[in-house]
Amino acid sequence: MSETPPSGHPPESEAPQIIAPAPKLSFLARLRNYFLAGIIVTAPIGLTIYLVVITIQAIDRNVRGLVPTGYEPERLIPYQLPFGIPGLGVLAALVILTLIGFLATNLLGRTLLRVSERLVARMPVIRGLYSALKQIFETVFSQSGQSFRQVALVPWPSSGSWTIAFVTNYVQGNEVSDHLGDDLVTVYVPTTPNPTGGYMVYYRRRDIKILSTSVDQAMKLIISCGVIVPPELAASITASKKAGGGNGNAQPGNGDGGFTP
Secondary structure, eight states: OOOOOTTSOOOGGGSOOOOOOOOOOOHHHHHHHHHHHHHHHHHHHHHHHHHHHHHHHHHHHHHHTTSOTTOOHHHHSSSOOSSOOTTHHHHHHHHHHHHHHHHHHSHHHHHHHHHHHHHHHTSTTHHHHHHHHHHHHHHHHOSSSOSSOEEEEEEOSSTTOEEEEEEEEEEOSSHHHHHHOSOEEEEEEEOSSOTTSEEEEEEEGGGSEEEOSOHHHHHHHHHTTTSOOOHHHHHHHHHHHHHHTTTTOOOTTSSSOOOOO
16 A cells, blocks of 8 residues: 655655646747748749749750741741740750751761761860760760669768768779779769769778668758658668668678679
């Protein structure tokens, strides 16, 4: 039988808990919260629309300069419009690029392309720039491969710290592998919030953790500076930690996504 404390008060476990009411915000504080909420709601869609509009306008300006005077689409319409038709430059660019691609894939187009490349190859500075840009675009837009093959956790900038990176290639049969071995992967470590800048680093396969998440999900985390963590990416990171035992030595085939050269 429980005894009542000498003071006559009930035990602490049975004492009613008093919840303090939320502090009342002032009028200026509420206005500030409304203003911040408005920014959070409108800024993403506003910036997206702004970037789309200026991109379309830039393409329109450059493509319209190639159209002879008097053949502008606005002049071909029976009724004079008080404004230009937006997006015609983008449509024209798509048609032109498609036609160029069609010509480049037939016999005549391939012959002209080879002749042009031979001329460029004789230019000392231009040939290096053209060769590098051509290789980059063929890698990025190739339908048979992916520029970023897999998402990985890599120790960066030092052991014990981890960051999101992308596996871009597997080092085999070249001078780098002759010096360091064949168990290397080429990894691109992007900077945040601008992933177009970053570092190319060589890692041994056993020293990185391959994630099963997609490149798009990883990009969201990088661009948001870690604020937005997609559920798929969080689950993939958790699974990778459990598979690797937390020691950073993820082995291929142990449930951490594996390697797919």
